[in-house]
Amino acid sequence: MATPGEDPLRLRRREQADARRRRRRRDAAFWSVIAIAVVAAVAWAVNPGWSLRGPSGESTAQAVVTAPTGGSDAPGPATTSPVTTSTPAPITTSTPAIDTHERDHGLKASGTPARAKVTVPVLMYHRVAPPSTATNDVSYNLTVSPAQFRQQMKWLRANGYTAISQAELFRAIEDGAKLPPKPVVITFDDGYVDAIKDVLPVLQPMGWPATFFIITSRIGERAFLDAKQLRRLSGAGMDIGSHTVDHLELPSLDDASRAQQLTQSRATLEKLLGHPVRWFCYPAGRNDSASAASVAKAGYLLGYTTEGGSVLRADSLTQLPRVRVSGGQSLDSFAASVKAASAAS
Numbered sequence: 001m002a003t004p005g006e007d008p009l010r011l012r013r014r015e016q017a018d019a020r021r022r023r024r025r026r027d028a029a030f031w032s033v034i035a036i037a038v039v040a041a042v043a044w045a046v047n048p049g050w051s052l053r054g055p056s057g058e059s060t061a062q063a064v065v066t067a068p069t070g071g072s073d074a075p076g077p078a079t080t081s082p083v084t085t086s087t088p089a090p091i092t093t094s095t096p097a098i099d100t101h102e103r104d105h106g107l108k109a110s111g112t113p114a115r116a117k118v119t120v121p122v123l124m125y126h127r128v129a130p131p132s133t134a135t136n137d138v139s140y141n142l143t144v145s146p147a148q149f150r151q152q153m154k155w156l157r158a159n160g161y162t163a164i165s166q167a168e169l170f171r172a173i174e175d176g177a178k179l180p181p182k183p184v185v186i187t188f189d190d191g192y193v194d195a196i197k198d199v200l201p202v203l204q205p206m207g208w209p210a211t212f213f214i215i216t217s218r219i220g221e222r223a224f225l226d227a228k229q230l231r232r233l234s235g236a237g238m239d240i241g242s243h244t245v246d247h248l249e250l251p252s253l254d255d256a257s258r259a260q261q262l263t264q265s266r267a268t269l270e271k272l273l274g275h276p277v278r279w280f281c282y283p284a285g286r287n288d289s290a291s292a293a294s295v296a297k298a299g300y301l302l303g304y305t306t307e308g309g310s311v312l313r314a315d316s317l318t319q320l321p322r323v324r325v326s327g328g329q330s331l332d333s334f335a336a337s338v339k340a341a342s343a344a345s
Contacts (some may be wrong), residue, residue, distance in 0.1 A: 278299065
């Protein structure tokens with residue numbers, strides 16, 4: 001603003017200086033936006049599964065996930081001899097692991113369980129994703145759509161069922177702890193990233209836990225959960241279990257390789273999560289007596305197969321059956337299988 005009697009030349013120079021300052025501020029804001037965009041592009045190029053996610057869990061960018069094309073229950077081709085194992089890259093994080101599972105401490109097999117058996121349907125899922133992600137009949141069978149999953153969970157709650165944790169199930173068998181009238185356990189094999197996008201938003205508002213069995217060499221790979229997402233699941237009260245290091249079928253391994261697959265995967269998860277990991281799932285469900293003994297020796301308290309059934313026996317806690325939930329299964333079929341499993345004895 002000019003002052004009375006001010007020299008016109010001085011006024012013009014001051015106005016030009018003000019204009020230059022305004023341009024510099026605009027330029028600084030513009031290049032800040034460009035810098036943020038470049039950082040985001042580089043992060044996406046390095047890790048295609050990366051997403052912009054706020055602390056409350058809302059997503060502003062989501063990776064496109066494609067379904068693996070492996071056979072059986074495996075997320076890759078079946079292993080043939082000779083067997084080779086991989087050593088996963090160390091998982092580094094600037095955020096220290098926080099113990100969110102006090103319920104998992106002090107759990108110990110006594111050798112004299114309070115109950116000989118319990119009847120609890122352990123529901124077996126793999127992927128919760130649109131059917132279009134399936135690339136063949138096997139992956140279609142392993143893929144339940146998000147809409148189906150929501151309907152199934154809604155049906156369970158409406159019909160009086162309650163999801164329980166692995167620790168609750170173990171204490172019911174080992175210590176005789178009381179279970180709710182219609183207990184179920186919800187499990188997911190392989191550790192797909194759908195757990196964050198399509199499973200957690202359904203279960204967390206219900207206060208229901210589920211178990212995610214993780215192939216530790218695939219943490220952070222495309223379509224699989226990364227370290228941050230695993231900690232988020234654990235912090236939300238979900239159980240995390242081992243699915244070995246490399247998804248190798250245990251009966252095909254020698255003693256040393258089998259022990260390595262079991263102990264290394266457990267150690268990786270415990271370091272990442274900051275609490276005990278005592279739950280295991282056999283890759284492709286393959287198991288035998290030697291594998292079951294190795295699972296127990298490695299420190300796991302419960303181990304799951306893909307064999308059908310819902311009667312969980314204390315004398316075979318590392319070879320437990322489950323109830324398969326298949327892609328394309330109608331709600332009536334799902335309801336009938338759960339009802340039948342709950343009535344088994």
